[in-house]
Amino acid sequence: MTSTTSTVAPELSNEEIFRYSRHLILPEVGLEGQKKLKRARVLLVGVGGLGSPAALYLAAAGVGTLGLVDFDVVDATNLQRQVLHGTSAIGKRKLDSARERIEDLNPNVHVEAHETSLTSRNALEIIGTYDIVIDGTDNFQTRYLVNDACVLLGKPNVYGSIYRFEGQASVFATKDAPCYRCLFREPPPPGLVPSCAEGGVLGVLPGIIGTIQTTEALKIILGIGETLEGRLLLVDALRMKFRTLNLRKDPTCPACGTHEITELIDYEEFCGVRQAAAADAAAASAVPEITPTQLAARISRGEDFDLIDVREPHEWEIARIPGARLIPLATLVEALPTLDSAREIVVHCKGGGRSARAVQQLQASGFRKVWNLAGGITRWSDDVDPSTPKY
Amino acid sequence: MAVTLFLPTVLARLADGGTLRSEGGTVGEVVANVAERFPQLAPRLRDENGDPYAFVTFYLNDEDIRFSGSFAAQVKDGDELTIVPAIAGG
């Protein structure tokens, strides 16, 4: 863990004065503002898509102490958007990769690494030592956790969230501003809103939203301008439209209105994550399965059965299993009349989740000889045919 | 009243585009009109009782409808209704 005593000296060295000269000649920043930046302690929850530009620009701007919370390892699929990390960092801890990059960018920045996930047990302790939090997480349970902790501690929560081509940003939980719960009282049930891993995201989008969050954090530290407090910024990168809507403090909000939330709760329970995982596991175990190795053996023996791929057409373009027929899950009901329930059917998708639902749908329609391909085309690539691209 | 609805791209796929025309005297009627025309979109806008979800926020012009009567809020000709669902990507 980390020490809370900052090792950052309050005065600027000549090297720093020269480095920050473009700030110092801005009257809105100046020497005093630059010292405020140096004294500031900003916590980044997540150093992924949103946290990457935030870490880079906060470090470049001369924020004295950057706290980083992450427990992930850099993966090749991160590099399309997580510009803090490079190809040479694949397989390394994100915190180590982030620290190296930040120290190279600006050795005056003190990095405090918290290699953990933020939980109800550690959030108040970790957030409590910082001035501002930048929410760069990728799931609802951590977003509600960050929000409630910031409301309880009275710390500004600089919010950003992305999906495909669209983003949202705001500043929550400052003295009179609304909070995340004032905007969305409850999270959607798990599975309704796909994650970026499932739905995709334009790589530059977290760059846009993360730099907006960073701009807001810098303005809060400097005490200049008008922040997004009380406003929600919507960004549509496809139509390149920016729009702000008015956010109001909800007097019935359990966090910042009635204050009935007096301590952190179980956010996985609140977001239905555990219940959904249990239901998924139950559904998967109820579905007959075949492994990729068994499937390959059946194919090579020339056995007669139908192989159905329930992924989306753009996934089919990337990779497919020879002999499969594409029927995206959403169109399965319409395709039922074209399927023969007397024949044996194997269903697959990317990882086995969607195809398990398809098997259940088929069973409900009277199909008896249906199997789910365990692990989907990803495990097919691992176990049978490594030339099949993984995505 | 004729109202313009703005959908995020994630929901626009379930209708014929992100900008829709609708009719009604209240926000609830405007939403019901669209839900009828686009059955796949309907369950993403409101629950089975026709009530708004806690994770989809409706803005009439620039204001959250929950502070002006929720689905009972009155609309005027030319109003804009923006639908903002919760997203969590980062």
Ligand SMILES: [Zn+2]
């Ligand atoms: Zn609130």
